[in-house]
Amino acid sequence: MSAPERIPPRSVTTAELLTRGELTVRGQIRDASNAVLYCSVAHEGEEAFCVYKPVRGERPLWDFPDGTLAQREVAAYEVSEATGWGLVPPTVLRDGPFGEGMVQLWIEGAPGAELLALVEGEEPEPGWKAIGFAEAGDGKTALLVHADDERLRRLAVLDAVINNADRKGGHLLPAEDRLYGIDHGVTFNVDNKLRTLLWGWAGEPLTGEAVDVLKGLKEALGAQGALAARLAVLITPAELDATRARVDELLATGRHPEPSGEWPAIPWPPV
Numbered sequence: 001m002s003a004p005e006r007i008p009p010r011s012v013t014t015a016e017l018l019t020r021g022e023l024t025v026r027g028q029i030r031d032a033s034n035a036v037l038y039c040s041v042a043h044e045g046e047e048a049f050c051v052y053k054p055v056r057g058e059r060p061l062w063d064f065p066d067g068t069l070a071q072r073e074v075a076a077y078e079v080s081e082a083t084g085w086g087l088v089p090p091t092v093l094r095d096g097p098f099g100e101g102m103v104q105l106w107i108e109g110a111p112g113a114e115l116l117a118l119v120e121g122e123e124p125e126p127g128w129k130a131i132g133f134a135e136a137g138d139g140k141t142a143l144l145v146h147a148d149d150e151r152l153r154r155l156a157v158l159d160a161v162i163n164n165a166d167r168k169g170g171h172l173l174p175a176e177d178r179l180y181g182i183d184h185g186v187t188f189n190v191d192n193k194l195r196t197l198l199w200g201w202a203g204e205p206l207t208g209e210a211v212d213v214l215k216g217l218k219e220a221l222g223a224q225g226a227l228a229a230r231l232a233v234l235i236t237p238a239e240l241d242a243t244r245a246r247v248d249e250l251l252a253t254g255r256h257p258e259p260s261g262e263w264p265a266i267p268w269p270p271v
Contacts, residue, residue: 012046014090018103023052023096034058034069034185039096041103053185054101061186063193066236069185070102075234076162076184077104079243082220082227083213085154087181089173093234104182113174115152116197118142129200132266146200150207151179156198157210160257161217161246162187166267167196188235190242192260195267201256211254217247 021043029036035057041050055068064072070093077091091104117128119142124130128145135141146152152172158181159167165186173180186193206214220227221244231240250257259265 012044014048014105015092017041017043017046017048018050018090018092018105019094021046021048023050023103025052025097035098037098038106039103049106051104051106052096052098052101053104054096054098056099057101058185063191064186064189066239067234070100071234072187073102073104073184075231076158076164076187078227078230078234079162079217080158080181082217083154083158084216085158085213086178087151087155087158088184089180089182107173107175107180107182109173110176113179115147115149115172115174115179116169117145119145131197131199144197146197148200149179152198153201153207154210155179155181156196156201156256157206157213157250159196159198160194160250161214161243163189163193163242163246165189165193165195167198168267168269169197188239188243190238193263194257194260195264197266199259199265202258204256206250206254206256211251214247214251218244218251221247 018041021041024040025037026040027038029038035054037052039050039052041048053070053073055070058069074091074093077088080086080088089105089107091102093100094103096103118134119125121143124143124145127148129148131144131146133141134144162184164184166183171181171183173182217227219225222228228240231243
């Protein structure tokens with residue numbers, strides 16, 4: 001009788017690892033405004049590093065009174081996954097050493113990817129998009145620009161959908177295989193609070209790809225849509241309706257949004 005065939009071990013998915021793995025706190029990211037813990041997570045022989053943001057370490061925000069930063073971080077990931085663009089690192093809501101919180105896969109940034117710059121002159125060079133003028137020191141001003149990069153343009157569309165109030169330069173994380181956006185705790189407000197460094201395409205027509213993605217989001221956000229069901233446990237009904245309305249508005253105009261003038265358009269500090 002021949003020896004039985006060896007069954008290979010079942011691979012652990014990233015979601016399983018983040019959701020079911022044992023979290024071990026390795027350190028704290030000190031320059032964050034809320035508690036951000038650097039952790040390892042291990043499950044069935046697999047291990048990775050991650051960020052753990054416990055709800056109890058959040059500072060209350062008067063203009064985001066409903067839900068938690070952690071819930072909105074996970075909601076942003078769910079929308080990102082529904083686009084198919086994979087712009088947000090895998091993110092889950094789970095219990096941890098300091099209670100419930102957001103756990104997100106740690107992404108090592110790849111050096112050498114220049115996405116933002118301060119330049120002289122009043123117009124950007126080819127390959128760059130103008131954001132606005134900024135203080136450059138010694139009483140001088142310079143033009144703040146971002147790269148004319150399709151990955152950033154996709155992120156600009158995602159931010160418009162989730163109503164991101166804090167898209168800083170430090171929240172752009174180029175990795176070896178793609179560009180990630182992180183820190184999505186102040187999103188999904190029912191009021192227009194879009195604040196971003198990615199205004200370079202403001203008022204320009206959306207790409208055909210973006211229109212197709214938005215049509216998919218509209219369907220997924222319908223009453224029986226899978227995305228709507230996932231978001232319903234993370235954000236309020238009013239916030240979910242506002243998300244649907246933003247998708248509808250983008251499809252109706254067919255253009256990237258422009259600053260409203262009712263809210264500071266660029267976050268501070270910008271980086």
